[in-house]
Amino acid sequence: MTTLDIREVRKSFGGLQALAGCTFALDRPGIYGLIGPNGAGKTTLFDVITGRQRPDHGHVLIAGSERVLRPHVLAALGMARTFQECRVFPEMTCLENMLFATQPKGLARTLGQAFGRSVAHRRAHEAEARHWLQLATLERYADESASILSFGQRRLLEIAAALVTRPRLLLLDEPAAGVNPALLAVLRDVLVAQQRAQPAVVLIIEHNMEFIMDISERIIVMHQGAVLEQGSPAAIQASPRVIEAYLG
Amino acid sequence: MKPRDVVVFAVVTMGLLLLPAFYGRANYLLHILVLSGLYAIPAIGLNLMLGYTGLVSLGHAALAGIGAYAVALLTVKAGLNFWLALPLAAIASAAVGAVIGALCLRLRSHFFMIVTLAFGLILHSVMNNWDSVTGGAAGFAGIPRPDPIGFAAFRSLPEFYRLTVVATAAVFAVQALLVRSQFGRVLDAIRQDEILTAFKGIDTTAYKLAAFAIGSGIAGLGGALEVSYLRVAAPSSFDMVESINLVLIVVVGGAGTLLGPILGALVFVGVPEYLRLASEYRLVIFGALLVAVTLFARRGIAGLFAPRRAKTA
Amino acid sequence: MMLALAEQVFNGVMLGAIYVLVALGLMLVYGVLRVLNFAHGALVMLGGYLCQFVFSHVIASYPLAIAGSIVALLPVGWVLERGVFAPLRDDLQNQVIASLGLVLVIENLVLVVWGPAALQFRLATTQVLVPFGPLRFSLQQFLVIGAGLACVAALFAFLNFTKFGTAVRATAQHPGAALVVGIDVGRVHAVTFAIGTALAAMAGSLLGPLFLVFPQMGDGPLLKGLAAIILGGLGSVWGAVIGGFAIGIVEAVSTLVIPTDYRDAVAFIVIAGVLLLRPHGLFGRTTRYEA
Numbered sequence: 001m002t003t004l005d006i007r008e009v010r011k012s013f014g015g016l017q018a019l020a021g022c023t024f025a026l027d028r029p030g031i032y033g034l035i036g037p038n039g040a041g042k043t044t045l046f047d048v049i050t051g052r053q054r055p056d057h058g059h060v061l062i063a064g065s066e067r068v069l070r071p072h073v074l075a076a077l078g079m080a081r082t083f084q085e086c087r088v089f090p091e092m093t094c095l096e097n098m099l100f101a102t103q104p105k106g107l108a109r110t111l112g113q114a115f116g117r118s119v120a121h122r123r124a125h126e127a128e129a130r131h132w133l134q135l136a137t138l139e140r141y142a143d144e145s146a147s148i149l150s151f152g153q154r155r156l157l158e159i160a161a162a163l164v165t166r167p168r169l170l171l172l173d174e175p176a177a178g179v180n181p182a183l184l185a186v187l188r189d190v191l192v193a194q195q196r197a198q199p200a201v202v203l204i205i206e207h208n209m210e211f212i213m214d215i216s217e218r219i220i221v222m223h224q225g226a227v228l229e230q231g232s233p234a235a236i237q238a239s240p241r242v243i244e245a246y247l248g
Numbered sequence: 249m250k251p252r253d254v255v256v257f258a259v260v261t262m263g264l265l266l267l268p269a270f271y272g273r274a275n276y277l278l279h280i281l282v283l284s285g286l287y288a289i290p291a292i293g294l295n296l297m298l299g300y301t302g303l304v305s306l307g308h309a310a311l312a313g314i315g316a317y318a319v320a321l322l323t324v325k326a327g328l329n330f331w332l333a334l335p336l337a338a339i340a341s342a343a344v345g346a347v348i349g350a351l352c353l354r355l356r357s358h359f360f361m362i363v364t365l366a367f368g369l370i371l372h373s374v375m376n377n378w379d380s381v382t383g384g385a386a387g388f389a390g391i392p393r394p395d396p397i398g399f400a401a402f403r404s405l406p407e408f409y410r411l412t413v414v415a416t417a418a419v420f421a422v423q424a425l426l427v428r429s430q431f432g433r434v435l436d437a438i439r440q441d442e443i444l445t446a447f448k449g450i451d452t453t454a455y456k457l458a459a460f461a462i463g464s465g466i467a468g469l470g471g472a473l474e475v476s477y478l479r480v481a482a483p484s485s486f487d488m489v490e491s492i493n494l495v496l497i498v499v500v501g502g503a504g505t506l507l508g509p510i511l512g513a514l515v516f517v518g519v520p521e522y523l524r525l526a527s528e529y530r531l532v533i534f535g536a537l538l539v540a541v542t543l544f545a546r547r548g549i550a551g552l553f554a555p556r557r558a559k560t561a
Numbered sequence: 562m563m564l565a566l567a568e569q570v571f572n573g574v575m576l577g578a579i580y581v582l583v584a585l586g587l588m589l590v591y592g593v594l595r596v597l598n599f600a601h602g603a604l605v606m607l608g609g610y611l612c613q614f615v616f617s618h619v620i621a622s623y624p625l626a627i628a629g630s631i632v633a634l635l636p637v638g639w640v641l642e643r644g645v646f647a648p649l650r651d652d653l654q655n656q657v658i659a660s661l662g663l664v665l666v667i668e669n670l671v672l673v674v675w676g677p678a679a680l681q682f683r684l685a686t687t688q689v690l691v692p693f694g695p696l697r698f699s700l701q702q703f704l705v706i707g708a709g710l711a712c713v714a715a716l717f718a719f720l721n722f723t724k725f726g727t728a729v730r731a732t733a734q735h736p737g738a739a740l741v742v743g744i745d746v747g748r749v750h751a752v753t754f755a756i757g758t759a760l761a762a763m764a765g766s767l768l769g770p771l772f773l774v775f776p777q778m779g780d781g782p783l784l785k786g787l788a789a790i791i792l793g794g795l796g797s798v799w800g801a802v803i804g805g806f807a808i809g810i811v812e813a814v815s816t817l818v819i820p821t822d823y824r825d826a827v828a829f830i831v832i833a834g835v836l837l838l839r840p841h842g843l844f845g846r847t848t849r850y851e852a
Contacts, residue, residue: 362787538665542658
């Protein structure tokens with residue numbers, strides 16, 4: 001089962017064609033960069049993958065599952081994501097943010113537990129959560145409310161909280177935007193450590209070229225709603241078509 | 249649940265149960281406490297929705313009304329034992345709440361509030377006008393006090409007072425167990441960021457529906473007890489004004505706090521009686537308090553005692 | 562039967578004119594400030610009281626009494642906007658809760674000042690009957706319809722043909738962009754709320770002489786106004802106008818076929834039905850108000 005399989009996806013808004021037959025597949029774990037000039041269709045593609053938009057044509061298969069799926073089903077299939085605007089639970093502590101997604105999720109189960117003996121789920125994941133917080137240099141904020149963090153720190157918390165669920169597909173929407181260089185280095189270390197510990201398909205939309213070329217093993221360039229070029233960062237940087245697309 | 253909290257809870261409940269032994273003649277005090285309890289119970293239901301899940305329902309009193317008329321019909325018309333009718337009344341409210349919830353929960357923020365308001369008004373209109381079943385505007389009279397269980401009777405004021413204490417304590421305990429469990433943490437997460445919660449793998453619609461149904465069921469329980477105390481179910485007890493009063497009790501008492509609904513109900517019922525205020529003055533003051541809480545003190549009266557949100561460990 | 566129907570349609574148009582005024586006030590405040598103001602009905606009621614007060618204690622001229630009511634209500638609206646809604650900007654939930662608190666404050670202050678008994682508001686225009694085909698209606702009914710349409714026209718002209726009106730529309734469509742192009746958003750909010758308040762005073766002043774002046778007289782118009790803007794799709798003047806007249810006519814005509822006890826429920830069923838079946842209103846498109 002291919003982790004993420006995008007076949008001939010088309011999507012228009014009124015007369016504007018945002019996606020015009022976009023096709024690519026990601027299966028081997030690794031960090032993939034998705035780049036392209038403004039209006040290339042990256043955000044629409046993310047919306048289609050995450051079920052926010054329904055494609056007009058074509059297929060998106062996540063772990064072999066078709067259809068536009070609701071968010072919690074996507075999560076159950078092993079997808080985790082972060083948001084361009086960065087979302088964490090502001091009134092939870094950092095540790096609670098990390099642990100939230102590792103707890104039981106089914107309604108029947110949590111309701112039953114409320115009146116029964118609660119099982120110590122928390123303990124099992126706490127060590128791992130603290131490990132990721134440490135990598136993200138947030139361990140001293142473990143018991144502090146997430147709302148006191150700076151934007152860059154919240155971004156790191158958001159990504160760490162996505163990693164702790166051990167996703168097989170991780171979508172990061174502009175993770176480097178608004179993050180200072182020191183924290184960007186931390187972010188890079190976290191993602192590299194993640195690839196070593198629990199390999200997954202990580203797809204990153206990013207405008208920060210230096211960051212994305214450095215961290216990705218493969219780059220997908222989108223242009224006018226379709227894939228223009230795929231290849232290693234070095235090959236992409238040397239591609240005349242890519243240069244033309246960005247300059248044109 | 250910390251052992252200390254359980255001890256405090258048990259001691260306070262016991263103390264309230266013993267109150268008539270010392271103030272047996274203070275019927276007025278007991279009456280006020282009964283009324284407070286009968287407001288606190290539906291308010292706890294609303295707190296689960298409004299305070300913990302962020303669902304502002306403006307038709308909550310009408311759902312209490314479903315339980316009230318259900319218990320009236322089941323005991324008077326069907327001749328059922330009160331203790332059989334009571335859970336059925338709560339289930340009826342929960343079921344109606346679930347149906348309304350299923351219809352409303354697709355809508356966001358303002359639209360959700362307006363539709364809950366509209367459903368509350370429609371239900372009230374039915375209670376007020378379906379004379380052959382509900383007794384219409386005059387109300388449904390002749391509802392019995394609860395049947396005795398063994399040697400425990402519930403006919404006199406001190407007896408009904410003890411029943412109200414037990415019922416309020418039980419509903420409070422249910423609220424505490426729900427809120428401090430993973431279920432409650434999910435509701436709290438939905439209030440903070442529903443989209444993020446969904447992508448963490450939570451079926452948020454199912455949880456919101458559950459909160460709506462449980463909150464409505466609790467409201468139905470309160471409504472059923474209320475009409476058993478008053479011996480009559482009147483539509484004016486379940487109209488828009490009462491729905492707003494419940495919002496007021498929850499918000500002024502402290503939305504999203506365990507004690508908020510109870511403190512709110514005690515203050516709402518008790519303080520005006522203590523000060524012997526005319527009802528219009530009391531509503532001016534509480535209206536102003538409601539505005540003030542939204543502006544200055546989000547966690548209401550309960551927040552004054554514990555200003556910072558307790559860590560949910 | 563046809564005559565009865567025609568009579569109810571006319572009554573519906575008259576009620577509708579009042580609902581339109583209420584709906585326009587609600588819609589403007591919602592569209593520009595993003596506030597769902599449940600206290601709008603209380604403002605309508607206060608407008609009715611103020612008009613009655615001016616008419617019976619200050620000057621026995623209906624137009625001047627209406628003007629007096631508007632002038633007297635404006636500071637109340639200003640206090641609500643500055644003191645409550647502006648500090649709670651973008652906090653939808655608490656704005657609604659605060660507006661419920663304001664309903665309690667205003668309605669019960671009126672009870673304290675004027676007492677619970679309904680006040681008579683006798684105008685010559687309610688006594689004069691004007692023939693209209695085979696039917697006869699009071700002059701006040703024509704006056705209500707005329708005044709309602711005049712307000713709609715004035716509002717339409719203001720929004721479309723004045724510079725400030727353009728700023729109001731721009732703020733409704735895109736608050737961020739309005740700020741960027743140098744619109745004083747705070748001032749737009751204050752003026753919009755003032756217009757909404759004036760429309761409420763107008764509605765209350767027109768409604769008072771038709772029935773009576775009493776503390777709950779604003780509750781019905783508030784709910785009907787809400788139904789109207791939901792029916793009209795929450796975004797446009799025309800939606801509110803069509804919605805208001807539609808609710809008024811449906812309500813009046815429904816008394817011919819269903820018991821009058823359920824008359825008020827018609828509006829609520831419209832609210833619930835439209836929101837559940839067509840969340841963007843009957844004529845609405847997707848607007849930015851949908852989250």
